[in-house]
Amino acid sequence: MSGPSRDTPIGADSPSPNPDQEAQQIVRQRVTNRAFNDWYSEQQFQTNILEGKAYFNGPSPPKDPERHSPSKLLQCHRKASYARKNAPREGTPPEGLFWIGSEFEEQVIVPFLQHITTPETYVANSLWIDTEFVVDGTSLQVRGSTDPAIVNADAEPLFLTEIKTTTSVDHLSGPKPHHRAQLHAYLYALNNEYDHSITDGMVVYGSRTTLDIEAFHIEFDPVFWERVVEWMATQTEYEQACELPPAIPERDWECNYCSFKHRCGEADSPYADTGSDGLLPVFDQYDRHNLQEYIDAHKERDARLTPTLAHQFPDLAEEYGVYNWRCSGCGGSFEWNTVDWDGNTDDLPFCPDCAEAGDLVTLSGPEAGSQLNADRE
Incomplete structure (x- = not known):
């Protein structure tokens, strides 16, 4: 019977690791x-x-009340206010959709426009706009960059496009109002900047599944533009007065896809009419990237994780710090990692002090509005 002798160290004859298998394991x-x-x-x-x-690279600063981005026009005023003030976004950001939209514009539409435009004109990837105007004594500012534009040899705009991607173009019968509003903002700004008239553009929708397109010609409409200006003025008034705008969506489906529907109160959760500051106290549907972006945007105001999120992202808890558990019964405060809890938000931990006194009171994180600039405990 062959084999290693009793004097042979255990494992001495073990086969050496296979580099290919090691590589596979590392990749997995x-x-x-x-x-x-x-x-x-x-x-x-x-x-x-x-x-x-x-x-x-980093969070966008909160927008001044008077400043507006063309891509955010004609939305629910409350949704717009949350986004403009860097409220923490819920759910997972649709990064894939953003990427597809950008690639569709740069790799498909721009070359197509270059192919069909006349020899005397050219295609510019984008044009920057920054215009101000006064409405009923209130100054408004619109800033942003267009999608591809047809320009002359002096790079002066002649015709604008607004490129959007969607699942299918079969259901489209016209441009969506907020896309039309976006193009109107660009037309208004550029028409005021150049000597020649710039009044026409096109909203082009592309299917993400078939690459079919549907294009709608847009001519600047002063009546429609007045509606957009009124929206901007109303949004500015709410923010100048530090008021939370009403939750009235501009479109029926807007709430279903809103990144703030829980804090607003348009979801199956116990929250409603929450301001833009702070994380929802017992809520675990924040994406890691969104969470980091929110805290980074409010570092100077001492933003931290709630105890609920600390259990979900312990590495971020170590990096950013954590608010304490709070008891609404006795007013007690407890460090997040000193309370025995399994992380199930449907079964929150009880206050140990109240339990010792014979009362069962569940703990929670601090209310959203009381988090930022709170003293560390």
């Missing part, structure tokens, strides 16, 4: 959603620096 371990998201974020970070757009 490294292909995770978190690793992919971290890699993609780093790619975007490096690209922004390479293209001289480092200002995109």
Whole structure:
């Protein structure tokens, strides 16, 4: 009977690791959603620096009440206010849709426009607009960049486009009002900037599944523009008065896809009419990227994680800090990791002090409106 002698150390004759098998195992371990998201974020970070757009790396500053972005016009006023003030977004950001939209515009539509335009005209990837006007004594500002535009040899705009992607173009009978409003803002600004008239554009929808397109010609309509201006003036008035606008969607489906529907009260959750500050106290449907973006945007105001989110993202808890558990019964405060809890938001922990006194009172994180600028405990 052959084999190692009793004097041979255990494992001495074990086969050496197979490099191919090791490589396979490493790949299997490294292909995770978190690793992919971290890699993609780093790619975007490096690209922004390479293209001289480092200002995109990090949260956008809150918008001044008077300033408006064309892409955000004619939305629910409350939704717009949440977004403009960097309220924490719920759910997962549709990064894939953003990427597809950008690629469709750059890799498909721009070359197509270059193919069909006349020899005397050219295609510009985008044009910057920044215009101000006064409405009933209130100054309003519109800033942003257009989608591809047809320009002359002096790079002066002649015709604008607004490119959007959708699942299917079969159901479209005309441009959506907020897309029409966006194009109107560009037309208004550029028409005031150049000597020649710029009154025409086109909203082009592209199917993400078939690459079919549907295009709608848009001519500047002063009556419709008045509606858009009225929307901007109303939004500015709410924010100047520090008021939470009413939750009245401009479109029937808007609430279903809103990134703030829980804090607003348009979802099956116990929250309603919550302001833009703070994380919902017992809520775990924040995406990791959204959560980091929110806290980074409010670092100077001492933003932290709630105890609920600390259990979900312990590494972020170590990086950003955590608010304490709160008891509404006795007013007690407890560090998040000193309370025995399994992370199930349907079964919150009881206050240990109240339990000792014979009362069962569940703990919660601090209310959203009381979080920022709170004293550390």
